[in-house]
Structure formats: structure tokens, C-alpha cells
Amino acid sequence: MTNFSGFFRFAATVLLALFSFQTPVVGDQVVSTSVDLTPIFDGQPPQSIDDLLAMQRHQQDLADRLVRCTVAVVVDSAHGSGVIISEDGYVLTAAHVAGQPNRRATIILSDGRRVRGTTLGCHLTLDAGLMKITDPGPWPYAEMAEEDVARRGQWCLVTGHPGGYQQGRPPVVRIGRVLSTDRFAVTTDCTLVGGDSGGPLFDMEGRVIGINSRIGRDLTANLHVPVVAYRENWDRLANGDQWGHFPGTGPVIGVRGSQDSEQARIVQVYPGTPAEKAGIRAGDVIVKFNGKKVTDFSSLQVLVNDCQPGDKVSVELLRDDRRVLLEMVVGQQGSP
């Protein structure tokens, strides 16, 4: 208990110190110019060694505090990272680390201590996963940013367990800048690799603005789930819902339609797909899918997306003014 209250006092000091920064003592000479770090961390280039020293002192404090909120998570054979975001032990991670709801997990704190936890909900499409430490807290935690605060050019800090948890190695700190943001991802030049998944991306106030998710070929292709994905879906995640689909693994029925038409008229049926196997033909107008009304082609797409590959669904369609009823097994993208 005593340890933690000390920690929170320390954390508060760092936050308060953010906007009125004193540069540190250099040699015997005390430099008293205070550097305003806000424009620099927003993306204005530092101009002097004083600026860099001020950034550095802030980065050191931030790293020390944020490493303690970073965890390694082990769910079955999956190893990843996570970040504690509440005193009672909610842990944000990636959906592809948490896997499925209500599974037992081991959570390894930054000092190597192992505690018990459970997986909660997963929003597969955005790769957002939630877990909770089930041992009694309190736990050191970082704040989630209030809204979507990531801005191009701003500085940011990443922690996690690249290559998986290694005994004796605390979470690994990297600092970089936000390169772009959209609804699906924040992209930074904080380099990530397998094992970092689920670890946090922080802004320079130490708030979680993203969760490490995926990488591309270039060193500048490091993608993080925007924190808004967790805020907007908090209740479903906390209730242990799993929904959506990992990119490239979603449900598919194998038809093409016209987006601007006022009905869901099928333009083409691809060979070997569930639609063809069920007997759907070009020219058919789909009016009901899985018991729900279809108004146009995009409403059909939404209904298909709500299915899981393998689901057995009913399809009602109009063909030459006749009503036809069919049954279909939903397929999966990328599989034959």
C-alpha cells in the first residue's frame, strides 16, 4: 500500500511539472530558463540543447512511470503486452492477444511479478481487446486519453515486450512521432515487433492514445488501435462480447451487386462460393437475409458482416417476380 501511494504522488508530480519546465542543472551553472514543452511535443522542432535537455528530463520521468503500468500477458500460447488503465486492474490489449473472452491469463508486471487475470471482450475488426487482473489490487495504472487526441507530428512513447517477455528485461521504451491517424489506426515511427502487440502508445502527457497492433515492411509502418475504439465500446468489451472480424478473415457469400441501386440486385455470383452453392443467380433481388429485411446492397453487406463464417442462414429473394427461399452456409474470406 505504502509503495503505491508513493507512486501516485510521484505520478502527480510529473503531470504537474509538464507545462512549466525547469531545465536541469548543467555542471555548476543553473540554467533558469524554463522551456515550454507543449509546442515542441506537438511537433515544433527543438531549437537548442536546452530544448533537448528539457525534453529528455520529461522523457525520463515519463518512461519511469509508464513502464510500471506496462505488462506482459500470456493467454494459452499467445504472448503479448498490455497496459493497466485502472486501479482495479483493467488491462487494454490487442484482440489478437486476448483471443477469446473469459479465458484465464497470466499477467506479468514490469518487476517480473506474475498475477492472475481473465480475458474480457474483443472487437476483432479494430483489434481492440480488454482483460482484467483478478488478483486484488490496487495496481499502478496510466490514464486513457479522453478522446481521439493523436495528431500528426506530435511526439509519442511506446512500451511493450518485443519478442515476448524476457526474464530480467523490463518493458522496452521507444520514442517517436505520430505520422498519420484515422478511424482504424494511429501510425507512428515508434518501431514495433511481435510481442509488442497490446502494448501502449502514450502521448507526452502519459495518456494512452493507442494500443500496438500491426506492422508493415517499412520502419515507419507501425500501427496502433486508436484509444477511442476502447472508449466507444467499453460496455461491450467489459461484458466479454466478441464481435467483428480480423482483417481478411471476415464472412463472405460471394456476390457482387450495384451500390447505387435501390434494391439488393445481384450483378454477379462468383464460382465456388456459398452463394453459387446455394443457387443464387445474377439478376436475383435479395429481400431477406438471416431473417432480416434487406433494403439495398449495402444493407446486405452489413447483415453478412454480422455473421460468423460457418453460420447457416436463410435467404429470401425475388426471381422473375417469384419469391424463392434458400439456405446458405456463410464462407470465410481467403479460404476456398
Added chain:
Amino acid sequence: MMKRFFRSQSAVFFAVTMAVIVLVFVRVEAADQQRNAYAIKNAFRDVVADASRSTVRVLCDDRRTSLGVIVDENGYILTKASELSGEVSCQILGRDTMPARIVAIDEQWDLALLKVDASDLTPIQWSDEQAPAVGSWLATPGLDALPIAIGVVSVAPREIERRMPALGIVLDNSEQGPRILRVLDDSGAARAGVKEGDVVRELDGKAMDSRETLIEAIRQYSPGDKVRLTVDRGEKTLKIEATLGEFNSMVHGNREEFQNALGGQLSRRRAGFPLAIQHDTVLTPSQCGGPIVDLEGRAIGLNIARASRVGSYALPAPAIRPLLEQMMGGTMVTTTVAD
């Protein structure tokens, strides 16, 4: 009139110029907001001013192999040992390329001490500190006014365990010697054409009388090393050269290796250091071997490896200094005072 204009060279030139400007503009826009943007590196100009005079480029058979750091005014240069091969020479800012000879090598730390014929070089200023805190700025000087790249301390100094090598074979003991029960797919053994049932006679000329001897012998190598095997296959005796892989990736699959290789080449020797600072500076293998400095411009260590997609390693200055004294024979440091 218009027709003539569009057919003229100036119109073509105009069009080409526009395209180039747009391209450059887009690239600058994108590069501008990166950590390694010119404007950011420019802020480190004074930080590396001294250290870049103590940084050398090391060439092997005229190929840019690595960097090095001047440790004594009388031509002593410290660099990464495992990158060296062939004729070694050094480039120092404002001088002709100088031939170098290898004076000493420390295998454990992967350091080599080179000597060039010069007596008025600028030695590096090592930091007295134990190691900068996690989150501290680091700059890697090159031979220019701006640093090659910047980064921060990611992990405090720790031992980096060596990566275990593996040939990719499962063995048992036969009367003739170690016999191969199975060859793993995609392994160095498979690529070299090692077959089930082969009996290993020799490894690099040394006789192998049992499974245990062979395993122990392979463990002395590093992943990426080449070994020469002499094997008995039926009536025939064959000589086979195979490249060793890494034990972990052979057991757990090479997904990790694949991901780490995304975004650039890694140093061949990138593990097995008694103590190293992990930092997030993006370097190429040929940018390793030189000094890395803190904001006061003092060398906190020597970049020893590009280790993964997310990190590089630096040997800490406090570990290097006693090694240096040993490598220089404990005398050179004092003899520089006279002039």
C-alpha cells in the same frame, strides 16, 4: 503557336520539373514529421560536433563495413571485430584514407583495436556516468555535421545472452558415430543436402565420435556461421558445407526472425554481449562500431549491433574503458602525455 510551345523542349522541361517538385514536396512533407527529420537531427548538431571528429569510417577491401572510434591520439581506433575482413583501412574527416592493422581483438565483447599511422588524432571523450536513464537522448555521430540518427535509451544495461546455433538435425548414437535420425525442413542441414541415415565423421576437421560431442561442438559456433561436415552415406564419404541457423527459430518457427528483418538488415553478430544498453536508434549494420553520445556530447558507449526491428545495442563506456587498457597493453595511455 500553342502547338509549337507544347512540342518545344521547354514545355517538356516544365512538365518534368513540376513532377519532380511534387514528388520532393510530398516526400519532405512525410519525412518532416518523423523523428529522424532534418529539423530534429539539426537540433543535435552541437551535441555531435566533438564526437564526429573522433569517429572514423572503417573499410574492408574498400567496402564501407562499419564505423570506429578514436581512443588515442597516436592512431588507436576501437571498432566492432566481427565485421572485419580483408584489407582494413580507415577514413577520418579531412584526411586521406589510411591503412590500418588489427592490434588486438576481444572476442567476448566483439571489439577490435586498430592502429593507423597518425599521431595527432582527436580521441573520444568517454562519459564518466554509469549509464543514462531510460528515455535519455542518444545521438550517433557519423563523419558529418549532423548525427547519422538519434534515439533514446530503451532498456538499462543488461547481459544479452548469445543466440544458440542449430544445424537442424535430430541425432542418435550408432556404432559408427553420431547418426542423423531426422533433418528438419528449411534448416541449414536440409539446404546443404544432409540426409537421414548420414553418419557424421568430422566437423571442421575434428573427429566426432558421439552425438554429445557433435552437439557440444556445434554449440561453440554462432548462428550464420558455416561449418564443414564429413559424413558417411552408405559406402561413400561426403564433404558438405552447411550454414548454422538459430536454435529458437528452428524450434518455434521463424516468424520472429521474419518480423525483425522487416525494415532493414541486422548485424550478423547481434547477441552474446556481457553488458549492453538497448536503444531505439535506427542504424544499419555498417553504421555500428562507432561512438554514441549523450546530450553533453560525451560517449556513453560504442554501438555494437543492429539487433532487431526495434533496437540497437551499445556497449557501455564503463565496461569499455578497462578493456581498452588491456587491449592497449596498459602502456599506450600514459605515453601520449609526453608530446
